[in-house]
Amino acid sequence: MKTEDYKRRGILRLPGSCRSFKKTNEWMSAAVTIIVGIVFGFFIGVSFPDISPPKLKLVPSIDTYIGDKNSGRSTQTILNVISVSRDNVSTEAQKLDDPSQIFVPTNPRGAERLPPAIVASESDFYPRRLYGRPSEDPTFKPKYLVTFTVGYDQKDNIDQAVKKFSDNFTILLFHYDGRTTEWDEFAWSKRAIHISVPKQTKWWYAKRFLHPDIVAPYDFIFIWDEDLGVENFDAEEYIKLVKKHKLEISQPGLDLKSKGLTWHMTKRQEDLEVHKKIKGKPRWCTYPHLPPCAAFVEIMAPVFSRETWRCVWYLIQNDLVHGWGLDFALQKCVEPAYERIGVVDAQWIVHQGVPSLGNQGNEDDGKARWRGVRERCKNEWKMFQDRVYKADEDYYKSIGVENMVPEANWVNMDKVQ
Ligand SMILES: *[C@@H]1O[C@H](CO)[C@@H](O)[C@H](O)[C@H]1NC(C)=O
Numbered sequence: 001m002k003t004e005d006y007k008r009r010g011i012l013r014l015p016g017s018c019r020s021f022k023k024t025n026e027w028m029s030a031a032v033t034i035i036v037g038i039v040f041g042f043f044i045g046v047s048f049p050d051i052s053p054p055k056l057k058l059v060p061s062i063d064t065y066i067g068d069k070n071s072g073r074s075t076q077t078i079l080n081v082i083s084v085s086r087d088n089v090s091t092e093a094q095k096l097d098d099p100s101q102i103f104v105p106t107n108p109r110g111a112e113r114l115p116p117a118i119v120a121s122e123s124d125f126y127p128r129r130l131y132g133r134p135s136e137d138p139t140f141k142p143k144y145l146v147t148f149t150v151g152y153d154q155k156d157n158i159d160q161a162v163k164k165f166s167d168n169f170t171i172l173l174f175h176y177d178g179r180t181t182e183w184d185e186f187a188w189s190k191r192a193i194h195i196s197v198p199k200q201t202k203w204w205y206a207k208r209f210l211h212p213d214i215v216a217p218y219d220f221i222f223i224w225d226e227d228l229g230v231e232n233f234d235a236e237e238y239i240k241l242v243k244k245h246k247l248e249i250s251q252p253g254l255d256l257k258s259k260g261l262t263w264h265m266t267k268r269q270e271d272l273e274v275h276k277k278i279k280g281k282p283r284w285c286t287y288p289h290l291p292p293c294a295a296f297v298e299i300m301a302p303v304f305s306r307e308t309w310r311c312v313w314y315l316i317q318n319d320l321v322h323g324w325g326l327d328f329a330l331q332k333c334v335e336p337a338y339e340r341i342g343v344v345d346a347q348w349i350v351h352q353g354v355p356s357l358g359n360q361g362n363e364d365d366g367k368a369r370w371r372g373v374r375e376r377c378k379n380e381w382k383m384f385q386d387r388v389y390k391a392d393e394d395y396y397k398s399i400g401v402e403n404m405v406p407e408a409n410w411v412n413m414d415k416v417q
Pocket residue numbers: 166167168236
């Protein structure tokens with residue numbers, strides 16, 4: 001299945017911020033704002049271990065396996081990881097013989113010297129009072145999280161969207177245009193969390209500010225674009241369906257009125273509650289269980305369960321910000337993906353295709369701003385696809401298995417215009 005084929009069938013679309021300039025000049029005329037932002041600083045620091053055992057270079061992070069009971073890895077793998085990492089810290093290991101020295105290898109990485117009972121390995125977004133007893137702080141803790149990456153120009157649309165999410169949701173806005181206090185005209189803005197960093201993309205924010213240990217209290221995490229029409233959507237009803245159909249990754253169906261409606265899988269099927277694969281068995285689906293024929297949602301309005309987000313966060317690459325191609329790889333985080341990833345038809349949205357961040361590139365090389373952004377999007381997709389392929393290949397080689405790279409409906413990025 002080649003990109004050309006997708007295009008011929010009209011199913012190739014441009015995700016995320018990249019899509020907004022796919023066509024037309026009218027989109028290019030959108031105002032470009034220069035921005036000052038406040039960096040919201042917190043962080044747990046560790047994406048990768050600073051020691052990279054050669055045999056295990058694909059293991060994302062040692063503490064993930066140690067800390068995450070749900071990772072599904074075999075005990076042997078866990079033990080291997082521990083023993084490799086411990087070789088390099090033999091001085092620490094010796095302390096195990098000295099009972100006065102605390103060293104607990106099952107603690108999160110870096111916290112081994114702490115007695116486990118004091119380790120707070122997760123946090124949350126729940127505000128606290130500045131006074132009074134902590135134990136008496138208000139206890140209402142929303143169970144779900146919704147984030148929107150926004151510019152103030154889209155305020156009316158975001159206002160409508162937010163109203164579709166009940167108080168059971170924490171609202172988190174990522175501002176790419178530096179305008180935050182303006183949003184206080186909306187009553188809900190006071191209970192929202194605002195994070196402002198100029199001209200960044202949704203996946204950049206998600207990587208920096210949605211670490212799995214921070215969003216751990218939430219059962220579901222919505223990571224949404226700003227240009228979605230939500231007239232026929234209700235978040236509580238949506239969650240009921242996601243639970244009923246056991247979807248770990250999902251998105252609302254896209255109404256046929258949507259702009260840039262291209263993937264078959266994400267179109268709303270009017271007669272269904274939920275669908276997990278495309279209708280019929282088109283010949284172009286070489287692997288019908290795999291994206292974009294099943295196990296597939298787009299990156300514009302995904303919803304992740306807590307456990308799946310813990311995996312997807314590791315998949316997001318620090319230097320690839322537009323998220324192109326991520327939708328093809330999400331299925332690596334769920335098993336079996338073709339049953340746990342789906343589109344909710346009974347609660348649907350319209351993709352409005354409003355130009356936004358995609359127009360905010362750099363103009364210095366004489367090219368239109370959108371063009372530079374667009375090129376980066378394409379390059380990122382290709383780089384990501386290559387990295388995934390190489391990572392699979394390296395992994396199987398490292399365990400002595402040849403020719404095991406999983407099947408995939410690869411997209412040839414060289415062919416994308
Ligand atoms: C919030 O969640 C609770 C508990 O699941 C539920 O009873 C309540 O109806 C929800 N609120 C709304 C507005 O749906």
